[in-house]
Amino acid sequence: MLLGPSGCGKSTLLRSVNRLVVPQSGTVYLDSEDTAEVDPVQLRRRIGYVIQAVGLFSHMTVADNIAVVPSLLQWDRARIAARVDELLDLVGLDAKRYRKRYPRELSGGEQQRVGVARALAAQPPVLLMDEPFGAVDAIVRASLQDEIARIAQHLHTTILFVTHDVNEALRLAERIVVMRDGRVEQYDTPLQIVSNPATPYVRQLFALDEEERRFDSLRASLAQRKT
Amino acid sequence: MSYLTAHAGQIAQLTLQHLGLVLGGLAVAIAIAAPFGILAARVPRAGTPIFSVTGILYVIPSLALLAVAVQYLGLGPAPVIFVLAAYAQFILVRNIATALANVPAAQLDAARGLGMSPSQQFWRVELPQAAPVLIGGLRLATVALIAIATLGGYVGAGGLGDDIFLGLQRKYIDQTLAGSIPAAALAVIVDALFRLLERSSRARLE
Numbered sequence: 001m002l003l004g005p006s007g008c009g010k011s012t013l014l015r016s017v018n019r020l021v022v023p024q025s026g027t028v029y030l031d032s033e034d035t036a037e038v039d040p041v042q043l044r045r046r047i048g049y050v051i052q053a054v055g056l057f058s059h060m061t062v063a064d065n066i067a068v069v070p071s072l073l074q075w076d077r078a079r080i081a082a083r084v085d086e087l088l089d090l091v092g093l094d095a096k097r098y099r100k101r102y103p104r105e106l107s108g109g110e111q112q113r114v115g116v117a118r119a120l121a122a123q124p125p126v127l128l129m130d131e132p133f134g135a136v137d138a139i140v141r142a143s144l145q146d147e148i149a150r151i152a153q154h155l156h157t158t159i160l161f162v163t164h165d166v167n168e169a170l171r172l173a174e175r176i177v178v179m180r181d182g183r184v185e186q187y188d189t190p191l192q193i194v195s196n197p198a199t200p201y202v203r204q205l206f207a208l209d210e211e212e213r214r215f216d217s218l219r220a221s222l223a224q225r226k227t
Numbered sequence: 228m229s230y231l232t233a234h235a236g237q238i239a240q241l242t243l244q245h246l247g248l249v250l251g252g253l254a255v256a257i258a259i260a261a262p263f264g265i266l267a268a269r270v271p272r273a274g275t276p277i278f279s280v281t282g283i284l285y286v287i288p289s290l291a292l293l294a295v296a297v298q299y300l301g302l303g304p305a306p307v308i309f310v311l312a313a314y315a316q317f318i319l320v321r322n323i324a325t326a327l328a329n330v331p332a333a334q335l336d337a338a339r340g341l342g343m344s345p346s347q348q349f350w351r352v353e354l355p356q357a358a359p360v361l362i363g364g365l366r367l368a369t370v371a372l373i374a375i376a377t378l379g380g381y382v383g384a385g386g387l388g389d390d391i392f393l394g395l396q397r398k399y400i401d402q403t404l405a406g407s408i409p410a411a412a413l414a415v416i417v418d419a420l421f422r423l424l425e426r427s428s429r430a431r432l433e
Binding site for chain 2: 015018020041042043044045046049051053054055056057058059068069072102104118119128
């Protein structure tokens with residue numbers, strides 16, 4: 001989990017993993033392989049990618065969107081169709097109902113579920129998520145967060161997740177990298193960071209949010225009561 | 228009107244010839260405009276010089292350009308196709324550049340991030356996304372070329388201009404109309420067809 005204010009470089013760091021950004025110095029290793037020595041196009045097909053703006057292809061159906069990477073990898077048709085249904089199921093959408101729909105017919109939350117399914121299509125060992133739930137309302141966000149936590153456990157995929165939301169980081173992260181001005185302030189487990197903040201900035205970041213976090217859990221329980 | 232009915236076969240043939248000139252001009256125009264339009268969309272700094280050259284081509288009166296073209300290409304369809312292709316550059320290059328520049332950035336980022344090669348990004352995402360705008364530009368260009376192709380009557384390229392200019396020379400209004408009415412009708416029909424195409428391609432995207 002990469003956590004920090006906007007402009008601190010967390011997205012840039014994330015995008016250097018699949019070489020959408022080329023680092024000026026330093027090396028990115030993926031499974032002890034220097035990513036600079038791999039063809040970037042091939043590399044990206046092995047790494048899932050989910051962005052805040054979702055970026056579903058509006059001229060393709062949900063099924064075709066999810067099938068993008070498998071078809072780039074030239075899977076056969078039957079295997080792709082089976083995989084699409086399996087993924088829709090995984091992200092909690094009814095395959096029969098959603099396969100043939102277009103992105104414009106979906107709500108924001110549903111669109112990002114499809115975005116996640118598309119990123120996971122070819123079973124990437126690593127998944128990059130750049131503020132994936134930043135554009136949906138709080139209730140939908142909470143349910144998407146639960147969903148991704150469940151999926152992560154189910155798939156054993158390593159997820160690199162960018163957020164500026166302290167609650168989201170605490171809720172989902174196994175480890176948090178706190179960043180500011182292009183530098184890492186602290187890298188540790190949520191518990192360690194909260195109990196032993198390494199810098200005044202980290203202390204402030206997590207203290208400021210105490211209040212809001214209480215409100216957030218209240219909101220979540222209210223949301224649950226409604227359903 | 229009697230001229231129209233008496234020469235129906237000949238008029239139909241001239242109409243086909245006219246369409247042939249327009250399609251030929253359009254094909255050459257697209258082949259030239261596509262790389263320049265794509266370049267202008269990709270490299271914003273290249274846009275200014277490209278647009279000023281096509282702008283200059285556009286303001287040269289087409290008849291004057293045709294006269295120059297005949298010096299080099301002789302009589303017949305070649306100089307007409309040259310003029311049509313040159314004239315369409317202004318509309319097509321700017322249109323292609325605009326259409327590509329307006330493809331949603333999130334979809335481009337996703338296409339790249341998912342591992343599409345540059346050519347896959349172009350054919351699978353950029354082109355379908357740009358289609359409605361591109362079809363709109365093609366419509367404007369085609370309608371303009373249908374009008375300009377009547378100049379073919381001056382240089383022995385055939386087309387509906389034959390009847391228009393012969394009728395004018397002979398002060399024989401019926402023959403002039405036999406060229407101008409089908410030309411106008413052609414423009415209206417082509418315009419309507421492109422509008423339909425444009426609407427259906429847009430409906431798929433929204």
